Amino acid sequence: MQHRYIPMTTTDKQAMLDTIGVASTDELFSDIPEAVRFKGDLNIKPAKSEYELTKELTELAGQNSHLQSHTSFLGAGVYHHYIPSIVDHVISRSEFYTAYTPYQPEISQGELQAIFEFQTMICEMTGMEVANSSMYDGGTALAEAVNLSAGQTKKKKVLVSKAIHPESMEVIYTYAKGFNLEIVEIDHHDGLTDLNQLRNELDDETASVVIQYPNFFGQVEPLKEVESLLADQKKTMMIVSSNPLALGYLTPPGEFGADIVVGDTQVFGIPAQFGGPHCGYFATTKKLMRKVPGRLVGQTVDEEGRRGFVLTLQAREQHIRRDKATSNICSNQALNALASSVAMTALGKQGIREMAVLNMKKARYAKKAFEAAGFEVLTNGPFFNEFIVKVDQPVSNINEKLLQRGFIGGYDLGRIDQNLTNHMLVAVTEVRSKDEIDQFIKEVGEING
Secondary structure, three states, X not given: OOOOOOOOOHHHHHHHHHHHOOOOXXXXXXXXXHHHOOOOOOOOOOOOOHHHHHHHHHHHHOOOOOOOOOEEOOXXXXXXXXXXXXXXXXXXXXXXXXXXXXXXXXXOHHHHHHHHHHHHHHHHHHOOOEEOOOEOOHHHHHHHHHHHHHHHHOOOEEEEEOOOOHHHHHHHHHHHHHHOOEEEEEOEEOOEEOHHHHHHHOOOOEEEEEEEOOOOOOEOOOHHHHHHHOOOOOOOEEEEEOXXXXXXXXXXXXXHOOOEEEEEHHHOOOOOHHHOOOOEEEEEOHHHHHHOOOOOEEXXXXXXXXXXXXXXXXXXXXXXXXXXXXXXOOOOOHHHHHHHHHHHHHHHHHHHHHHHHHHHHHHHHHHHHHHHOOOEEOOXXXXXXXXXXXXXXXXXXXXXXXXHOOEEOOEEHHHOOHHHOOEEEEEOOOOOOHHHHHHHHHXXXXXXX
C-alpha cells in the first residue's frame, strides 16, 4: 500500500521531546521573545480532508495545458521527444532516486558507473576528450565555459553570438559580472551569426568565441568557417553550445577544433515538465581537464585488480580555497544525467542517428507545407528541427487561439527581438505525425486569415 503521508502519533511526539530534553513544543520556541511572536490565525484556507484536498489539487492540475492534452510545436530549448519507458523504471529505483553525492565509492559504485557512462557518451557525441558528470542545465554549462576561457587565457573579452539562446545570454552576463568580463554581442544575419562582424571584433585580447550549433533559430552554424577565423588567434578558445540530439547526425564540434562543448541533455529522457529541471553537459580537451567545473568520475582498479569508479581530479579550490576558485559548482544533476544515460543507451548509436534524421525530415516536411500554404518561411539554409515562420498578427494572439484548438504553438520571437515581431519559431520533433503537422498548419492558416 502506498501512503502519501503518515502522521506521527502522540507517542512519537513525546519520544522526540524526551530525546532532546524538553517538556513541550512551546518550550522549543522559548528563546524567541514574546513581542515578536505571531499572534492570531494565519490568513490561509481552513484545513480540508485528504479526499477534499486531493480533489481540489487534481482540478487545479487539470487546468494546465500539457503534452498529453495538446499537440506541441513549441521548442526554443525545451522539446517534446520520445522517452523510452525503461527510463522511468530505472530512475525510480530507490538506490538512484534518493542518491545525491557519491563521496563514498565503496557504497556508490552503481551511481558512479552510471555517471561514468554518461561522461563517455557525451564525449563520443561531441568529439571531445573529457566530459564532467553533468551541470545544472545548458545555460549554466555555457556560462561556466566562458569563465573558464577567461581564466585560462588571462583575457577579459568574450565574443558571443546573438544567435545563442537568449536565456543563456542572460546567464553569461550574470556570471561575467563577477569576473569583470567584457561581453561583445555578435549580430545574426538571415538567422546565422555575422562572421564579418566576428572577424572585425576578433583580436589578441579575445578570450573566446561562443557559438550555438544548431543555433537558437534552428540553423546550423558554419563551424568550419569559425575555425578558420580563429586560426590566427592561437590562444582564443572556441566554445560551442550544442543540442546533443542534433549531434547524432551533424559533424561533432570537436572535429572543428572546439575547445569546450556544452549543452543540455533534456532531449534525452527528460520530460518538458514546465521548463525544468534539466541536465547540462560540459565536454573539453585533456589540456583543460583540471579546470573543469563540478565533478569528474574516473575508472580505476582496486588492490585486487577489479574495475571500480571514483570521483577524481576535483579542483579543491571549489571547496576550501574559495578566493582562488574558478567555479562555485561542486555538484551535478545526477538523477537527470542518469535519465539521459538510460535513454541514450536504450536508443543506441543507430537509434539516436535515426531519431535525429526523423527530426530533420519532419521539420523539412512542415517547412515546405507552410510555404505551400502561402506563409513566408525565413529559414533558408541548413537547419535541424526548428524554423521561423512569418505571420500577419501577433504570435501571442495566434497561440492563444491555437490552445483552444488543442495545439501549443511555436515560440514568439518578438519577445526577444522587436525586429522579429510576428515571427514564430516552430519546432517539429520525431513524435509529431503527418496528420498533426497538416492540421497544425491548417489551424494557423485559418487563425492568421
